[in-house]
Amino acid sequence: MQRLKDKVILITGASRGIGKALALAFAGQGADVGVNYAKNRRKAAQVVEEIRKIGRKGQVFQADVGERAECVGLVDAFVGAFGRIDVLVNNAGICYLDGFLATTEERYDRTMNVNVKGAFFCAQAAARFMLKQGGGRIINVSSVNGELAESHQCAYNVSKGALNMLTRSMAQELIPGHIIVNAIAPGIVLTDSSEQDLAGPGVAEAYLQNIPAGRFATCEDVVGAAVFLSSDESDYFVGQTLTMDGGISIQQMPDLHGKPASE
Secondary structure: OOOOOOOOOEEEEOOOHHHHHHHHHHOOOEEEEEEEEEOOOOHHHHHHHHHHHHOOOOEEEEEOOOOOOHHHHHHHHHHHHHHHEEEEEEEOOOOOOOOOOOOOHHHHHHHHHHHHHHHHHHHHHHHHHHHHHHHEEEEEEEEEOOOOOOOOOHHHHHHHHHHHHHHHHHHHHHHHEEEEEEEEOOOOOOOOHHHHHHHOHHHHHHHHHHOOOOOOOEEEHHHHHHHHHHHHHHHHOOEEEEEEOOHHHHHOOOOOOOOOOOO
């Protein structure tokens, strides 16, 4: 059974990585999908081609979600093409590996504009349509960094903490209109960009020492949570941030006794 049969879903930042994986998974579950991109139309078009091969409708939408006017224009264009918006996934995000003292105003503003402002105003535009149609769902793709501070990512950490609070605040205000808002907070997910960040000598090994699951997440790991939150199965999840980080956030104490877990 297709869990998202005939739903129409808009995903920001969907030309690659997690966004691409979500787009294809949603299509596989019976949804038609809008693929937003900021710069790389060719990659976005490739995602749409794969969606159509699955047998669902797909369309590309260009917009820089760091600008409010483009957020509004994106949602308007999507609704104009598909007739409604059942689910919005705020997936677009940016992260600079800058230390706190090295962070420039330009990079700080860009991080906040894409990661927080973009989610805010895309959701605001989508919610106005959702209220008219009787409801909908908004999913914010956050990060475990919203709760745990990672060095050299101060602005990114702050932006994801803000996104978690935005999720709760929107959920509180929008649930009377049958708009359900939740978030997903992955740990380190293997994508083209993260694999480059992990390529340095000993970097991946150092991270893995702090992941009880013993591996990094894949884009497919995020898919299950996103499909669930987009489906009717999650009706009673409101304002939640689902953390899926392989156990990073449980802050496991070191094993000082050497006993097997079964004992």
